[in-house]
Amino acid sequence: MEIREARAGVMFRGDVGMCYRSCLWLRTAIRIRQRLASGFLQGGHVGDELYQMTRDLVPWADVLGGTDATFSVDATAARNPDVRNTTIIKTRVRDAICDAVRDTTGLRPAPPTGVADVPLHVSVYGPEVVFWRDLSGTSLHKRGYRSVVHKAALNEVAAAGILQLAGWDEICAQADDAVLVDPMCGSGTFLVEAAMMAARQPPGLWRADWPFLRWPDADQVVWRAELDRAKELAHAGKRDSRHVIVGSEIHPGAVALARECASRAGAGNVAIRHGNCVSWRLPRAPDVIVTNPPWGRRLHDERGARRGHEDENEALAGAWRDLASFFREQCGGSRAYILSGNKDVTRHLRMKAAQRHPLTLGSVDCRLIEYYILPPKRD
Structure with missing residues (x-):
């Protein structure tokens, strides 16, 4: 299989089975798209060029499979001064597809009422235009185990990526009884994703809808084989997993959400306690700690904290001081990976960082900070 890094993603080439496996197994992908065609704008009227390019490059009646299939168009644009927003892209591409299908079949496609049968994406980067169709339709972070999303919950895909940066998948491969701890687990995203990784659970197994199954070139036999294989591996992984994933959370509402998510995901090896981590006693030091403590938007502005935020800042x-105490008392010899978007709060740990990984989550610049926790001093 050919794999290469691309702008804001990874490109790979494979057969239809590989395509379906990627939907079931990729943990850190937001979307999986199939490239249909590409072309270059020549500097004329953008709307007219997009319209004609859309009609010329892709046999849309074949892609949609007839007028009964619905489609949607999403778009992104960058580094092209002639494209001030994506509305013109979506409008002109949609018009061109409808006209092309009408000219071929005599009928225009109906608009979608929910997730379209064929979700399309058009990316404009400089003069280059690329047409894609989206296999998932909605973001792959929607695993299916959340019934309610906590307002401060970490995106599932981001959590899985952070766990990989922390080496949790490698730790699980080296020891069948590895321990992961999240002392401020919130609604449990790290815990559930860690349990799924440890037990080799496909993150796409719980999704109820895959638009690509409604495509005219869908291979139902290959899909069923990949799905059955994923279920077999998931069953075996859950049966054999002896890894321990534990968390603590001070807010009872978040604890309830975390336990519900773990239950819905079938993560039986996840345990969550209600309480402050400073009073938590572990039976053994964990192999790794991964956590996203509260860090607020900003602890101080340039003029100092305003009166209304003093209580929140304290x-x-x-x-963070409680977290430092927990590390010293319970986690000697372990490595901790802490997500923070506020450099002012991390100083309360009074620990020296071993490494900082820059991350952008949404529009927030964050750091995944790695610490080595010194073992307790011997008397």
Whole structure:
């Protein structure tokens, strides 16, 4: 299989089975798209060029499979001063597809009422235009185990990527009884994703809808084989997993959500306690700690903290001091990976970082900070 890094993603080439496996197994992908065609704008009227390019490059009646299939168009644009927003892209591409299908079949495709049968994406980067069709339709972070999304919950895909940066998959491969701890687990995203990785659970197994199954070139036999194989591996992984994933959370509402998510995901090896981590006693030091403590938007502005935020700032500082105490008392010899978007709060740990991984989550610049926790001093 050919794999290469691309702008904001990874390109790979494979057969239809590989395509279906990627939908079931990729943990850190937001979307999986199939490239249909590409072309270059020549500097004329953008709307007219997009319209004609759309009609010329792709046999849309074949892609849609007839007028009964619905489609949607999403778009992104960058580094092209002639494209000030994506509305013109979506409008002109949609018009061109409808006209092309009408000219071929005599009928225009109906608009979608929900997730379209064929979700399309058009990316414009400089003069280059690329047409894609989206296999998932909706973001792959929607695993299916959340019934309610906590307002501060970490995206599932981001959590899986952070766990990989922390080496959790490698730790699980080296030891069949590895321990992961999240002392401020919130609604449990790290815990559930860690359990799924440890037990080799396909993250796409719970998704109820895959648009590609409604495509005219869908291979139902290959899909059924890949799905059955994924279920077999998931069953075996859950049966054999002896890894321990534990968390603590001070807020009862978040604890309830975390336990519900773990239950819906079938993560039986996840345990979540209600309480402050500072009073938590572990039976053994964990192999790795991964956590996303509260860090607020900003602890201070340039003029200092305003009066209305003093209590919040002190609470943040106290939470990080509690985390430091937990590390010293319970986690000697372990490595900790802490996500933070506020450099001012991390100083309350009073620990030296071994490494910082820059991350952008949404529009927030964050750091995944790695610490080595010194073992306790011997008397």
